[in-house]
Amino acid sequence: MPERQYTDKELLKLISEGNEAAFRSFFHAWQGRLFHYIRTIIKSPQVAEEVVMDVLTKCWVGRELLPRIEHVEAFMFRIAYHRAIDFLRAASRNPQLVDLLWEEIQMVDATEADNQVIVKEYETKLREAIGLLSPQRRKVYQLSREEGLSHKEIAGRLSLSKHTVNNHITEAQRFIQQYLADHLNLVTVFALLYVVSEKV
Known part of the structure; x- marks a missing residue:
């Protein structure tokens, strides 16, 4: 039966x-x-x-x-x-989990063209977020990210205290992460958020 x-x-x-x-x-x-x-x-x-x-x-x-x-x-x-x-x-709050996602996203169902689209989308939104920072905060961020200056070097160049430089970088990172979370799809956001932390 x-x-x-x-x-x-x-x-x-x-x-x-x-x-x-x-x-x-x-x-x-x-x-x-x-x-x-x-x-x-x-x-x-x-x-x-x-x-x-x-x-x-x-x-x-x-x-x-x-x-x-x-x-x-x-x-x-x-x-x-x-x-x-x-x-x-x-x-998004655990670097090990983000690394796991990022590694597997690159290995599974992701052609080179797919990855280029993801990176391009990320970079576009990142530039938008940087452009929305206040002029001084943007300058501090760019000196750190693009020129690789230390907090002490940035403070000396801009006549700021190291504490102020640190605050600018911390707030810039927080703003950029939130902007990406609001303007990118979830998978892209959580696979790439750690890049911001590495660059600021």
Whole structure:
């Protein structure tokens, strides 16, 4: 006798009752779909797999609430989207995670032309952000980034204290990062934000 095929809603009801076999069926049914969806947000296959595991694990941990879900597909993709965005936001504050994303973005689904487009977009928005800095802050930033001067050298050239120079660079970096976050797509932002930190 063929095994019965359950709908997603039926599986969720069984899962809410602690049925591990139902969870395994639901897991296998959604693992691939969520992975491909999350890959459109996070290019790293490794990270996408981790996010998928997190989403599906939360379904089991919070299984008592599953019967309340009316539209399973919309719910699953919404949860996956928010978990992916949460990861990208965390990555922007963690250099190791940003490095991981950047390395994998370059290796996976990224031709030379793709990378050139990303870099060009980044450089365009970076120039825009620099242009919006106050004249003195922009000068301090450019002396640091383009001429490679130390804080002490910049302070001497512009007759400023080292503390003032440091404040200008810190605020310039903060403004530029926020500008990039507002004007670039998420993947580009979190793959490239660390470049700003390296250059200022």
